[in-house]
Amino acid sequence: MKGETPELGLIGLGGNHELPPALYGSKAAELARMSALGLPVPPAFALSANLCAPILAGEKQAFDLLRAGLAEGVGLLESATGRRLGDAREPLFVSVRSGAEKSMPGMLETILDVGMNPTSAHGLIRATGNPRLAFDSHRRFIQIYAQVVGGMVAQPFEEALARMMRAEDAAHEGELDPEALERLAGEFLALAAAEEAAPPPDPVAQLFFAARAVYLSWQSPRAILYRKMNGLENLLGTAVTIQTMVFGNSGGASGSGVAFSRDPATGAKQLYADFLFDAQGEDVVSGRRTPVDAGALKRRLPEVAAQLAAGAETLEKDRRDVQDVEFTVENGKLFFLQTRSAKRTPRAALKIAVDLATEGLIDKSEALRRVTDVDLTKAGRAAFVQAAPAVARATVAAPGVACGRACFTSAQAEEVARRGEKAILIRRDTSTEDVAGFAAADGILTAIGGRTSHAAVVARQMGKACLVGCATLSIDPDDRAAALGEKRLRQGDWIALDGTTGEISLGQRDIAIAEAKESAILRHWRDEDARRR
CATH class of the missing domain: 3.30.470.20 (ATP-grasp fold, B domain)
Structure with missing residues (x-):
């Protein structure tokens, strides 16, 4: 930690075009690469992972360097965009993102819309003519700041949102009008203030506390567990990337x-x-x-x-x-x-390695290297031996088939696995807090969510069958039973997931695995390589 200001990694702001991932994280390094390739990337700067350990240790010099780095970087963003943090007419807003040398999807923290306060929210309305965008972004910022920086749980905010939707007869939050969202932002602020977790009005203070919280998330239980599970325990820490906000919640063309x-x-x-x-x-x-x-x-x-x-x-x-x-x-x-x-299933890993080599993007030796750690027993096409009627259907997020005991919490899945039995983790939605349950379960089923959620990404990486967005799945509040359409499912009942068809059935079923054709191709390439040696 030398000097009065840490060296910044710059993206779209002139200066360095290549950033070392070990220092600035793979996220910032790839942002710089995309910018150099001419892809549209919002301007950003990154603070080094060298600050992570001293910030975790509470060293005053590290906090001074953090403040200095943020001040310099924000000055560059303001010059590049013509906007100013907290301004009443042309406000600048930023996201504060984590980024380690190796990707850890969803395990570390991100805070969006930093710079929001009543003054800048009205400045955003003046700049865009879009009051809904301003108040929607303001209530989002209050909630995420209170959770990540202030340590609050999501429940009181979710309950306030649900009350507002009922009062406004809105089917989902996208139907709330600007006036309702402005009132909701006020409610969120009161909830956060009652727990001493509200964001400060000063955007500079917001940015400091947000960046500090992202560094501190390196030692969260889920991040520690993920690194242990994936052999990433020797990483330096997380860097922090500060990027100009672009607003996907700007309307129907966003x-x-x-x-x-x-x-x-x-x-x-x-x-x-x-x-x-x-x-x-x-x-x-x-x-x-x-x-x-x-x-x-x-x-x-x-x-x-x-x-x-x-x-x-x-x-x-x-x-x-x-x-x-x-x-x-x-x-x-x-x-x-x-x-x-991309994280990928074992089956996809084989096909992708063969196809990239066939297309000339990599050579055969590189293809073989990329599948060294793939478990070929999980890479074949799995199917159920017996037919069974489907009681529900869902979207396939990760292929394969799985059959096991119904579990409605990660703790239940871990207990079933400890007994040597197969578990299916069933959730309304999943978060990265469920990573231990993913590891214990043979398959995952959710009522809502998409194929690219952090949970689905982690499931694919682990080679677990994963079905998401099952509209007929309803889980009891006590997490011990569920309804699948007209069928009742209790904790410990047998359930089967088909990651080819998206079908869900009840009862115990046997599984057979046929070898993937790519396995034979790769074995042939390996034999050729051995003969050349």
Whole structure:
């Protein structure tokens, strides 16, 4: 920690075009790479992971360096955008994002809409003429700040939102008008203030506390467990990226999504995307809302869909691997916010390795190296031996089949696994807090959520069958039973998930696995390689 100001990693602000992932995190490094490739990336700066350990230790010098780095970086963003943090006419808003050297999807914290207060919210209305955007963003910021920085739980905010929707006869939060959202922001602020968790009015203070909280999230229980499960315990820490906000909640020509350059479940060479209109990015990856697919995006915003597909292809060729891309559309304009090598199922890993080698993006030796750790017993096509009637259907987020005891909490799934039995984790929605339950379960089923939520990404990486968005699934409040349409399901009952058809059945079923054809191709390449040696 030398000098009065830490060296910043700059994205779209001049200066460095390549950022070392070990220092600035893979997220910032890839943002810089996307900017250099000419893709539309909101300007940003990153603070080094070198600050992580001393901030965790509470060292005063680290906090001084953090303040200095934020001040310098915000000055650069203000000069680049012509906006000012907290301004009453042209306000600047930023996101504060984590970023380690290796991707840890959803395990660390993110805070959006930093810079929101009553003055800047009305400044956003003056700048955009969109009061709904301003008040929606303000209430979102109050909630996420209170949770991440102030340590509050989501429940009181969710209850206040539910009350407001009932009072306004709104089917979902997207139907709330600006006046209702302004009142909701006031309610959220009162809830947070009562717990001494409200954001300070000063945007500079907001930014400091948000960045500090993102650094501190490195030691959250879920992050520690994820690193242990994935052999990432020797990483330096997280960096912090501060990026100019683009607003996916600006209206019907806006939204946020996640796209994969190929299907991460099967490996098929086609764009695989989930998108929510008039939404911010956390709405998509949280799994709390059910998104639409790439086809729906193409029908409403065809130019955006074409730009997204072209950008994903550019990134795949540049990185020589399948990419997982986060993006936002603001009033019909596309912005790329993140790219990383996609988490994929074992089955997809084999197909992708073979296809990339066949297409000439990688050589055969590299293809073999990429599947070294793939469990071939999980990479084949699994199917149930016996037929059984489907009692419900859901969207396939990760293929495969699974049969086990119904469990409605991660703790239940862990207990069943400890007894040596198979478990199916069944949730209304999942969060990254359920990572221990994912590890224990053989399959995951949710009532809502999409294929690109953080939960689905983690399930695919673990090779677990995962079905999401089961509209007929209703879980009892005590987390010990559920209804699947007209059928009753209790804790410990047998349930089966088919990750090929999306069908859900009841009862115990046997599973057979047929070898994937790519396994034979890769064995042949391995034999060829051995003969050459």
